[in-house]
Amino acid sequence: DAKTTQPPSMDCAEGRAANLPCNHSTISGNEYVYWYRQIHSQGPQYIIHGLKNNETNEMASLIITEDRKSSTLILPHATLRDTAVYYCIVRVSGYSTLTFGKGTMLLVSP
């Protein structure tokens, strides 16, 4: 699986958009970008994934650059409950395993 690079931490004000970047410059053509998050002392939660088109669901939007070397997860209106570690993972689609990096600790403040 390709390696990803994320900032170790970010802050966001409640109600504002949180934009979490991820670099994956060695991504292969058949690798997808996945985002998960882990709230303290809980299991990770799937957020969204995409191949090359931008994706949106009820939780977030995923913007992937045209060259696919980086992406941004957008939480449009962050709440205090969005405080968590966010993991960007790149892997081939299918039942293969997930390799977690260090992720980005997002702190949403009032």
Add this chain to the structure above:
Amino acid sequence: GAVVSQHPSRVICKSGTSVKIECRSLDFQATTMFWYRQFPKKSLMLMATSNEGSKATYEQGVEKDKFLINHASLTLSTLTVTSAHPEDSSFYICSAPGTMDEQFFGPGTRLTVL
């Protein structure tokens, strides 16, 4: 989304005893489940892949005789930590794949070995 449960959520045991952790997919079937371990302030590390009807596949460095995995049915996988020691104290998390290529994770089991 689909729900994965784990039991117990928290367990404290004495050194040398064995502890069994259950992972269940509540509203879907899973022929494959994954077991992870997470030490404090660290990321999740995959321990093994549990396969229904066949032997588990362990990651390098994980002792298969110490971490026994049994995938008894399409909705249940168990991880038994045998002869637990304080260094086995960790947060154990299981997951199962969904139909849209996402993974559904259990809430985790906090194991403390005294």
